Structures are given as structure tokens and as C-alpha cells.
Amino acid sequence: MVVASTANAFAKEMSIRKRIASIYNKREEDFPSLREYNDYLEEVEDMIINLVEGIDVPAIEARIAEYQRENAEQIMNAQARKAEEYASALAASKGQLQPTGIDLSSSSQAGTSNVPQGQYAPAVAGGIAQPRPMGIPNPLGSGHDMMGLEYEDEETMRIRVEKAARAGGWSFEISKKRALEEAFASIWV
Template sequence: MVVSSSNPHSKEISIRRRIASIFNKREEDFSSLKEYNDYLEEVEDMTFNLIEGIDVPAIEAKIAEYEKENHDQIMINRARKAEELAAAQAASKGPAQNDSDGAPNQSSQTGYGTGAQGQYAPTFAGGQPRPTGMAQQPVPLGGGLDLHGYAADDEETMKLRAERGGRAGGWSAELSKRRALEEAFGSIWIT
């Protein structure tokens, strides 16, 4: 069996990254939600056609024309995204940490830090800081907390959650009954 060295997923990822860096308008850049959705649909259609190799020269020409006409707006949006990312990283790291000799701490440079209790916690994972202690955890509205720190629910709410969770996983009462009957009748031996 011959395995191709080129990964089709990496091709899709590189195309999507390239298109996203060019077609980087946001919802607030449009006067209506419909216009924004039409823009997103057009971008996705072009992306799909590039990935599948459909009418590539025409799409590349369209991308080049769009990039030429909207160069300033593209650069502004890239800068805005970079500023937001830098702000998110700075907010997740908190104040700069220094060793006793005044040099920046290695963990502050690598993006890893320690939590309030000395626990390891990546300070930047997917754009959101990771909470490390109970003080940072949101407290559910309604009832208080039980012994383990979870929301204390009444019996009716617990039954409802269990039923919804089962349905979300594809379970139903009818399925359970049918399986019990099949197993019961499957075990009957007729001689």
C-alpha cells in the first residue's frame, strides 16, 4: 500500500487560513445580519471550491481583486485581531513575574504559570485563561452548594437532567423496553 505524503487536511487548513486572513470582515462591518451571512456564505463557497479544485483560476482572480480593492480594510482587521490577541494574552498572564534576581520568570515567557494554590495551569489555551481555584468558578443561581461544591438540586430537577442527558446520548425508554424483550425472547429455548 502506498501512502501519500501530502495530507489532505493540511491542504484544507492552509486554504482556510489564507482565505480567513483575506476575508476577515466581522459582523459589525455590515449594515445588516443578512449582508454578513451572505458574505460568509460566499467566502465558504469559494473556500470549498478551492479545496475541491473547482474553478480555481476564477476564484484566485476573484480573491486577488478583492485583496487589491480592500487592502486597507484587510490590514486594519488583521491589526485589530493581533491587538485583541495580545490583550487576551496579557490579561491571561497577569502582572509580569520576576525571579529574585530581577529577570523575568521562565514560566511567564513560555505561557505557563502557577495557579493560586501552586497548581500548574496554562495561562493561554485556545484564547481563554484557565481558572485554577474555586474562588474563580461561577456559582450557579438558585440553590446552594452541596458538600462537594456542586449545586444542590431537588429530586425533580435531577430526574429531568438524567432524562435529558439520556435522550442527548440517544437513549429512550422505548429502546430499553425493546432490548429487554429481545433479550428475553432470545433466551427462550424451544425443544
């Protein structure tokens, strides 16, 4: 029962944070000083906490509505800037320098998409495209290591491992000395 109430409280806080973040979406570069930006963030966080806790909710909702009316154009510009950043990140992940030409406003809920067959369509959350991870994972044993580099012969691999260990401060002599000290320390006379 406690888990369910904790999950509900978490879901409530996340929905409030998401709604407030879509309205109060200024960035550090929108402020003349770091101090003013930090004050803005503190004010937003105070409002979120008060909404989650149910403290003075009507006054806070009125403040949010007023802020929304006064800054509607700025909010829309920030949302557009965020959408452009997502689109450029998506294009960069596909290795393109220009927008893909995919109409993100088309209805992806209808099951139709103008993405070519066999390609991932961008996930759309709240009208903003989310970039997808690209590339095909290498199966184990394919001649590549975890970083995608090709294996070399065993001698080169051994040398690389030894160099990495020495760079981390490990040496065979120190480990041998420690093992001997621990072994002799455990002998009772």
C-alpha cells in the same frame, strides 16, 4: 493509504481556510445587516470549497487577488485589530490592564527574547501573539477540590452533595423505589 490521503486532504483544506480567512476577515459589525454578513460568509465558504475541490481555481484566485488589492487597508486594519485583541487577552490573562511592553515583532526564532527569565514568552504564530494559559495547577490531595475551593469538613461536603443531587432531581426515595421495582420485576413465578 486511505488515512494518508485523508490527512493530506484535511491539511490542504486547513491551509486554504487559513489563507482565505486572513484575507476575507470581515466581522458581523462590519456589515449593515445580518443578511449581508451571511451572504459574505456564504460567498467565502463557496470559494473555499471550490478551491479544495479544484473547481475554477484560476478565476477564484483572480477574484482573491482583486479583493486583496481593493481592500488592502481594510485587511491590514482587521489584522491589527485581531493582534490588539490577542495582546489584550494576553495582558488580561496575566492580570494586567495595560499592554506588557513585550516587543512581539522581535525575532523569537533566533532564540532570544526580551521576556524576563523564568516567564513564558508569548507564542507567535503568523505575527500574532497567542495567549498562554496561566497559573499553577493544584496537585491532588492538596486540600482543594477541582474548582480550587478549599475542602470543608465531611458533614458540609455531604450536605453540599445532597443539595446538588436534589437540585438535579434525584432523591434517595426514588432510587430506593426503582431498585425494588427492578429487583421484583426480575423474579419469575
